[in-house]
Amino acid sequence: DIQMTQSPSSLSASVRDRVTITCRASQGISNYLAWYQQKPGKVPKLLIYGASTLQSGVPSRFSGSGSGTDFTLTITSLQPEDVATYYCQVYNTALTFGGGTRVEIK
């Protein structure tokens, strides 16, 4: 099975900082990669699919890139409402999640 490795597992940044989260697949997955945001006590929310396509309604400060095995989620200007745990997910015959990255405000 494909393994998804996220880094870092947690980070603390200041408001308006640029934040980057990485996700690495154990084998090539083309662009079958999604990113989700889960705020404390809430259900996950789809941010990006196809590695780089922004889901409708998601602020443009979120962006995704990558293909093959290495992917990134970038928040260009961190806002207080972005405090959450972020997960990557591969989707083909399995839908494995990465371990998550907890984002906090410094």
Place this chain on the structure above:
Amino acid sequence: EVQLLESGGGLVQPGGSLRLSCAASGFTFSSFAMSWVRQAPGKGLEWVSAISGIDGDTFYADSVKGRFTVSRDNSKNTLYLQMDSLRDEDTAVYYCAKSRSGAVAASNYWGQGTLVTVSS
């Protein structure tokens, strides 16, 4: 408006069985793949199972293969997860999620979840 409502969670002893349901509304249920995702207390998301909206193909995580069975009744707009031979480590909130397409894909809508507790 898309709505997904899970039910069937509860307390069950190790080795026992439980069937979860997910009632869907607000979209053409038969046309979309559906998934089950779980989250143990204080832990990350773990994909459990998925079922295609195109041909009914089913997919399972290794951790539940042979113990869980996913199915759907398109006439009732309902997704199911039959869970047998339950273990302590199956304790989690179970979410049902709608795929963006008929094939297995990213999930753009999620239910609120139902809690399954496996304990003696």
